[in-house]
Amino acid sequence: MLPPLPEVISGLEKIYQAGTVTNMGPLHNELESRLKARLRASNLVLFNNGTLALTAALNALQLPPGSEVITTPFSFAATTHAIVAAGLIPVFADVEPTFFTIDPQSVRQKITSRTSCILAVHVYGFPCFVEELGRIAMQSKLRVVYDAAHAFGVEVHGQPIASYGDANVFSFHATKLFNSIEGGCATVSDPALKDRLKNYRNFGILSEERVASVGLNGKMSEVHALFGLLNLPLLETEMNRRAAVREAYVAELRDCPQIVIPREGDHVLSSRQYFPIRVLKRRDYVYKRLKEFNVFSRRYFFPLISDFECYSYPGLSAGLPVAQQAAREVLCLPFYGDLINGAASRIGRLVREILCEPQGETG
Amino acid sequence: MLPPLPEVISGLEKIYQAGTVTNMGPLHNELESRLKARLRASNLVLFNNGTLALTAALNALQLPPGSEVITTPFSFAATTHAIVAAGLIPVFADVEPTFFTIDPQSVRQKITSRTSCILAVHVYGFPCFVEELGRIAMQSKLRVVYDAAHAFGVEVHGQPIASYGDANVFSFHATKLFNSIEGGCATVSDPALKDRLKNYRNFGILSEERVASVGLNGKMSEVHALFGLLNLPLLETEMNRRAAVREAYVAELRDCPQIVIPREGDHVLSSRQYFPIRVLKRRDYVYKRLKEFNVFSRRYFFPLISDFECYSYPGLSAGLPVAQQAAREVLCLPFYGDLINGAASRIGRLVREILCEPQGETG
Numbered sequence: 001m002l003p004p005l006p007e008v009i010s011g012l013e014k015i016y017q018a019g020t021v022t023n024m025g026p027l028h029n030e031l032e033s034r035l036k037a038r039l040r041a042s043n044l045v046l047f048n049n050g051t052l053a054l055t056a057a058l059n060a061l062q063l064p065p066g067s068e069v070i071t072t073p074f075s076f077a078a079t080t081h082a083i084v085a086a087g088l089i090p091v092f093a094d095v096e097p098t099f100f101t102i103d104p105q106s107v108r109q110k111i112t113s114r115t116s117c118i119l120a121v122h123v124y125g126f127p128c129f130v131e132e133l134g135r136i137a138m139q140s141k142l143r144v145v146y147d148a149a150h151a152f153g154v155e156v157h158g159q160p161i162a163s164y165g166d167a168n169v170f171s172f173h174a175t176k177l178f179n180s181i182e183g184g185c186a187t188v189s190d191p192a193l194k195d196r197l198k199n200y201r202n203f204g205i206l207s208e209e210r211v212a213s214v215g216l217n218g219k220m221s222e223v224h225a226l227f228g229l230l231n232l233p234l235l236e237t238e239m240n241r242r243a244a245v246r247e248a249y250v251a252e253l254r255d256c257p258q259i260v261i262p263r264e265g266d267h268v269l270s271s272r273q274y275f276p277i278r279v280l281k282r283r284d285y286v287y288k289r290l291k292e293f294n295v296f297s298r299r300y301f302f303p304l305i306s307d308f309e310c311y312s313y314p315g316l317s318a319g320l321p322v323a324q325q326a327a328r329e330v331l332c333l334p335f336y337g338d339l340i341n342g343a344a345s346r347i348g349r350l351v352r353e354i355l356c357e358p359q360g361e362t363g
Numbered sequence: 364m365l366p367p368l369p370e371v372i373s374g375l376e377k378i379y380q381a382g383t384v385t386n387m388g389p390l391h392n393e394l395e396s397r398l399k400a401r402l403r404a405s406n407l408v409l410f411n412n413g414t415l416a417l418t419a420a421l422n423a424l425q426l427p428p429g430s431e432v433i434t435t436p437f438s439f440a441a442t443t444h445a446i447v448a449a450g451l452i453p454v455f456a457d458v459e460p461t462f463f464t465i466d467p468q469s470v471r472q473k474i475t476s477r478t479s480c481i482l483a484v485h486v487y488g489f490p491c492f493v494e495e496l497g498r499i500a501m502q503s504k505l506r507v508v509y510d511a512a513h514a515f516g517v518e519v520h521g522q523p524i525a526s527y528g529d530a531n532v533f534s535f536h537a538t539k540l541f542n543s544i545e546g547g548c549a550t551v552s553d554p555a556l557k558d559r560l561k562n563y564r565n566f567g568i569l570s571e572e573r574v575a576s577v578g579l580n581g582k583m584s585e586v587h588a589l590f591g592l593l594n595l596p597l598l599e600t601e602m603n604r605r606a607a608v609r610e611a612y613v614a615e616l617r618d619c620p621q622i623v624i625p626r627e628g629d630h631v632l633s634s635r636q637y638f639p640i641r642v643l644k645r646r647d648y649v650y651k652r653l654k655e656f657n658v659f660s661r662r663y664f665f666p667l668i669s670d671f672e673c674y675s676y677p678g679l680s681a682g683l684p685v686a687q688q689a690a691r692e693v694l695c696l697p698f699y700g701d702l703i704n705g706a707a708s709r710i711g712r713l714v715r716e717i718l719c720e721p722q723g724e725t726g
Contacts, residue, residue: 005379009372016368021537021544048411048545051566051580077566077574084577087450174384174584181384181584182411203414203440204673211440211671214447217414221537221544223586308574310567 001179001238001336003230011226020222024202027225031180034232039153039170040160041187043194046225047201047218050149050171050184051078056218057167057186058086058117060196061143067116072102073306074323075121079147080305083119091115092306092316095323099126099262100276100330103322104133111136117143122151122161123301124332125271126264130156130164145169152178153235155269162187172228177242177273178235180228183220241337242272245344249275249333252348258282258355275335276300282355283329289354295347298332364542364601364699366593374589383585387565390588394543397595401516402533403523404550406557409588410564410581413512413534413547414441419581420530420549421449421480423559424506430479435465436669437686438484442510443668446482454478455669457683462489462625463639463693466685467496474499480506485514485524486664487695488634489627493519493527508532515541516598518632525550535591540605540636541598543591546583604700605635608707612638612696615711621645621718638698639663645718646692652717658710659697665690 011027018026028046036044047053058069069083073092083090093106102120118137120128128146137144146164148154149171154161162168172183186197196213199206204215220228253259260278264270279286283299290297304327306317333347374390381389391409399407410416421432432446436455446453456469465483481500483491491509500507509527511517512534517524525531535546549560559576562569567578583591616622623641627633642649646662653660667690669680696710 002379002384005375008375012368012371012375016365021365023537049580049582055579077568077578078580081566081577081579085448085579173580174386181586182580182582203444204671205440209666211668211673213673214444215440216418216444216448217412217441217536217545219412219545221587223544223590224584227586303572305574308567310574310576 001177001231001234003227003234007230008226011230012223015222015226022219022221024219025222025225027222027229028220031225031228032185034229035185038232039162039187041162041168042189043191044185044187045194045197045201046220047184047186048220048224049182050169050173051082052216052218053184053186054078054082054145054147054169055085056197056200057145057169057188058082058088058119059200060188060193061117061145061166063088063116063143068112068114069117069119070107070110070115071119072121072123072323073304073317073320074100074301074326075123075147075305076149076301077305077308079119079121080311088116089114090311090316092320094320095326096129097322097325100124100326101126101128102133104129104136107133107136111140111142115140115142117145119145119147121147121149122154124262124274124276125150125154126262127151127154127156127161127268134164149176149184150273151271152176152273153269154271157267163189166190167193177238177271178228178231180220180224180231183224183228238337239272241340242335245335245337245339246272246275248339248344249348252345252352253277256352256355259351273335274300275333276330277333278326278329279331279355280329282359283331286351286354287331289357290350293350295350296334300330300332302327302330364540364594364597366590366597370593371589374593375586378585378589385582385584387582388585388588390585390592391583394588394591395548397592398548401595402525402550404525404531405552406554407548407550408557408560408564409583410547410549411583411587412545413532413536414445415579415581416547416549417441417445417508417510417532418448419560419563420508420532420551421445421451421482422563423551423556424480424508424529426451426479426506431475431477432480432482433470433473433478434482435484435486435686436667436680436683437463437664437689438486438510438668439512439664440668440671442482442484443674451479452477453674453679455679455683458686458689459492460685460688463487463689464489464491465496467492467499470496470499474503474505478503478505480508482508482510484510484512485517487637487639488513488517489625490514490517490519490524490631497527512539512547513636514634515539515636516632517634520630526552529553530556540601540634541591541594543583543587543594546587546591601700602635604703605698608698608700608702609635609638611702611707612711615708615715616640619715619718622714636698637663637695639693639695641689641692642694642718643692645722646694649714649717650694652720653710653713656713658713661695663693663695665693
């Protein structure tokens with residue numbers, strides 16, 4: 001999703017007049033404050049991408065170096081990479097079967113004396129069991145960070161998703177519903193964490209003469225901030241269109257016995273970012289056949305992070321049966337507003353037809 | 364330095380037509396290959412900023428975790444932060460007094476059995492003692508990484524600066540002569556290192572089904588790459604203008620006994636990025652008085668990195684007398700092509716006049 005070019009051009013003219021192109025310029029600060037309002041966050045710090053925002057959030061919590069962070073293997077690689085980049089050890093818990101978010105029961109089983117934090121993912125925007133994870137954290141004195149890369153605008157019982165946990169991290173990458181080409185942010189309730197995030201983003205620089213902490217370059221440029229600002233007002237329309245696309249898919253697929261469509265309860269305001277289905281049999285065959293019809297679905301997330309070469313060491317990847325099954329079954333169908341006029345229905349029908357094809361050697 | 368707006372607009376139109384805004388798009392790849400030619404590097408990998416490029420370079424060398432990297436305290440904070448971000452321990456060596464680059468003699472003294480690497484800085488574009496550092500590295504089986512953030516286009520005896528060491532890292536931040544708003548790159552001679560850098564930049568992703576190593580998001584967007592591409596052809600003119608600015612400064616300041624102007628030998632092709640002088644007495648007074656005349660010089664680098672709160676622990680910051688003196692004396696005067704018509708001469712005269720002012724309580 002890109003804003004109209006004439007608006008970008010007029011924004012660039014203003015950037016040229018102001019003469020500031022990066023280092024927390026006026027557009028950067030405006031986007032930061034607009035997102036804070038949009039996500040109803042107490043504190044929000046913009047970053048150049050979501051991965052660095054996640055690394056910064058883990059860093060800001062000042063967890064003991066080398067302590068364990070319990071996380072989900074059913075996510076994008078960046079979730080676990082950020083743990084390692086922050087000098088911490090990932091420990092995988094299993095997910096629950098309906099919404100694929102981390103299973104609180106499995107989290108309890110993975111807690112040891114070395115555990116310092118839970119890093120859960122609102123995968124596809126489906127909210128984690130935030131209340132139960134909060135209780136576990138309280139009981140075991142752990143911090144909770146949510147990777148909310150998929151969960152822009154999600155609310156639970158009217159509460160913004162950013163109101164749960166110690167930190168929430170959002171991604172504004174070009175593939176996201178709300179994007180600034182590259183970008184991300186962290187939201188935190190504790191103002192002390194906000195200060196640490198801001199320091200981390202700018203090399204730990206406090207003033208011309210003081211550098212108090214280790215930091216990197218996490219600055220979003222004025223040009224990227226401009227794209228973010230121009231994209232924000234386009235969100236509502238696109239979300240409504242996607243709601244209709246979803247309805248079209250559901251109408252085609254709901255009676256198909258080989259397909260399960262996860263659906264948030266009415267207490268959840270959806271992010272409208274993904275349309276994941278579970279294909280109980282022959283998911284890879286459907287994926288491949290769709291590609292032959294130039295329909296590009298995604299086996300997102302396959303393989304599990306715990307099966308990546310860099311993380312598949314003994315002990316770490318064991319005992320994750322539900323996540324393994326999810327990785328085998330989930331398929332994300334194309335999901336954007338332009339599919340509104342019949343295209344989603346056609347793709348849905350195509351999926352049904354493929355599932356009726358005789359089971360050959362590839363099936 | 365910004366490219367003409369009409370060229371940016373026409374570039375954006377092409378980006379909109381192509382529909383790719385990030386993730387190693389066509390402009391990204393074109394910039395990568397043009398820079399490779401410009402810097403005469405065997406392998407070049409673009410990044411979203413120089414700090415992440417430096418972290419990635421240290422990471423790609425696969426140094427033993429927790430091993431020591433000998434580096435200079437006379438640099439921008441990012442140099443040392445990257446060492447820590449890569450899970451390594453910084454050890455400061457002193458600099459030499461003429462060009463402020465790391466002193467090979469001091470490096471030798473700091474080598475222990477835990478040392479794995481030397482991270483030297485071509486500060487202000489002044490080349491390090493590359494031959495001697497290369498010998499030390501060979502003798503002690505160490506790797507050498509150069510922070511070449513200031514050294515775009517520098518050559519030594521006709522050899523490109525990128526041809527020394529295991530890796531060179533350049534910064535394309537907006538404040539640099541060549542900039543892509545935010546950006547940077549790493550150059551390496553070993554193709555295996557190039558592959559590791561590319562993997563690190565993109566979450567360690569090898570293919571749809573393989574993630575082999577830990578990585579982060581180091582991707583430069585198409586929009587930032589566009590600014591880089593448009594800025595490249597403007598370099599030569601700006602460098603020539605800066606050469607004239609430098610001459611104007613030198614004409615005013617060369618006979619001033621309180622000022623020393625470092626100058627590369629004729630065997631060095633200069634980067635024309637900074638105009639640093641040493642003010643032997645009352646540097647801070649000159650800095651403050653210039654500010655009162657709306658002339659913004661920079662005490663770059665003061666304080667030393669070894670005096671930052673996060674690095675000033677016993678042992679680490681001791682025995683750096685030459686660097687301490689440099690931090691007390693160096694002043695970077697404003698240095699850009701637009702000062703060509705008399706402004707540099709006026710600033711030079713102003714500096715001389717300030718140095719003749721009676722020494723008051725602030726002196």
